[in-house]
Amino acid sequence: MTPSRTLATAGRVLTQIRHDPRTIVLLLVVPSLLIGLVAWIFSDTPVFESVGPAMIALFPFIVMFLVTSITTLRERRTGTLERLLSMPLGRGDFIVGYALAFGLLAVLQSSIAGLYAVLVCGLTISGSIWLLLLVAVADAVLGTTLGLLASAFARTEFQVVQFMPVLVFPQILLGGIFLPRDQLPDVLQAIGDALPLSHAIDALEAVASGSEDTGHVLGELLVILAWIVGAVVLGSVTLRRRTP
Known part of the structure; x- marks a missing residue:
């Protein structure tokens, strides 16, 4: 992997997105x-104070998953990836x-959302706002x-959407949004504790409530x-040059 090629790939992607207002x-x-x-x-209930931190984790996570996977898959389906990889550009350069x-x-998105x-919705944050934004960025x-990673395995945009029940929905259901994980059946609690979105939700809720120290x-x-x-390493290893 070469830094100059990696940065050139990032610049090309940002240029493409800059011309796509939607x-x-x-x-x-x-x-x-x-x-x-x-x-x-x-608005007339205390519910948003409870679920607000989880929403900061949830919505940017879903949007970034969809846009990134579909955009990357389109590069492969149109043959752009195959042409790029025929030049001195490795799979790691492309993925990174x-x-x-x-x-x-994601930094811009999660900062705006947080x-x-x-500031607008009135979510109360007892901890550091900067720590909240840091966790939100990591989540996005x-x-x-x-x-x-999903785009490396999918062949069509529809298959990308099919990955959501596998990679996204379980994290939403078991992340503690609807029911605290310690109240789930033992097996489901163990699975939920292992999923990454659960850790993002826990961290955001801890910062919002001020119930945990910075080390946690x-x-x-x-x-x-x-x-x-x-995910980056596995995506680099499994990325195909083009969709059959």
């Missing part, structure tokens, strides 16, 4: 609108370049890298980082 709106605006909708639904490009977008939840980058939150971040690195 994708920009989907990435940067839609998660905040969805968080605002949840806050509006529960995409991860950097969408990771930068600040919107706090996690969605990006899992999207890259950083420990959760390390778990998320391990999943990010693992």
